[in-house]
């Protein structure tokens with residue numbers, strides 16, 4: 535029985551900061567960001583968007599043509615949680631009118647949680663082949679103004695319908711894990727921003743890759759050349775390039791095969807880190823930007839979550855996959871974004887919802903299909919967005935200066 539991805543959509547903020555502007559403001563050579571880190575733009579969330587609105591917008595698109603009643607489980611992977619008890623997926627479940635017979639849960643292990651959701655969903659579908667799982671991965675990467683990780687910030691969400699009728703990718707059974715207790719990146723409950731030992735985190739990422747690859751090879755008997763393309767976790771695109779270089783070197787491969795990863799990096803280069811969503815954003819980028827027909831080709835996947843847990847696994851691209859991509863939707867979304875200047879970015883960054891339990895109308899900015907409209911009695915209230923970004927409301931766009 536095949537199990538895999540039936541539908542995949544992503545969503546990110548309508549606003550971004552060009553990293554050239556950030557470099558100028560921080561008095562850093564812009565080439566350090568574009569060449570050294572391989573990043574061009576950083577997606578920045580406005581006050582009326584969060585992990586719920588991003589996931590709900592992505593899910594609305596992913597569910598087009600799919601009977602919502604067929605979804606019997608929602609898994610929401612995030613490390614930007616909005617509540618210590620209630621799963622963010624319940625708000626999405628409500629916004630999308632999913633069935634009350636559908637169960638919802640939230641998953642956490644840094645960026646690995648999206649991959650954990652995938653593995654759990656695949657086992658569940660093997661047990662209940664008629665059922666479908668909606669996997670949501672939604673995150674906001676925050677390191678702090680002027681912090682070393684600042685140029686690797688970003689945000690984004692992916693919504694993936696997994697089922698026994700895969701139309702994009704079906705996954706193979708060989709999958710190798712690696713877990714080790716390391717403090718490379720973490721965020722205590724009382725902190726808004728991640729604590730990170732940046733250079734150490736890149737070292738651990740590569741060590742985890744080597745361990746997973748060794749275990750995956752032992753399980754699958756496959757060589758690097760048995761894989762046509764690779765999708766890595768992408769905290770910044772240079773990290774994925776280094777990862778692929780490492781695997782090529784380990785496998786004594788002559789030369790570094792850039793074409794095996796370059797299409798997977800296009801979206802992340804323009805969004806920044808989206809933590810749990812980044813691996814799947816890489817997959818969407820690969821399938822939608824590859825000029826070669828990837829039907830029946832094998833993709834190697836590497837998920838890394840700081841702390842750390844990592845996984846190497848593989849999937850086969852389904853014939854006819856091109857008919858099921860959300861390419862036009864993603865292209866329009868990325869092209870219609872508005873650039874912020876550094877002062878506007880810093881105002882968005884500094885915004886905090888009040889914590890006094892009073893009623894507060896959240897200032898509105900251009901957003902996706904759903905917005906955070908109000909907070910009252912410590913409860914977040916969401917609404918359908920009647921000013922879709924496609925219609926670009928000029929007054930609304932200008933109001934970014936009024937925050």
Ligand code: HMG
Nearest residue numbers: 563565566569570644645682683732733735736769839840
């Ligand atoms: P840094 O201090 O900016 O590093 O921090 P750097 O000084 O080494 O510069 C970076 C690169 O730019 C280097 O290239 C420089 O040579 C180059 P490399 O040697 O690495 O190939 N460079 C230049 N290139 C061209 N022109 C120039 C120039 N100047 C320098 N003028 C760091 C970089 C990634 C550490 C920092 O941004 C950071 O801490 N980021 C956040 C942590 C992170 O992303 N870690 C990645 C692995 S951990 C992970 O992926 C998990 C994560 O997603 C979280 C989760 O799991 O939830 C983060």
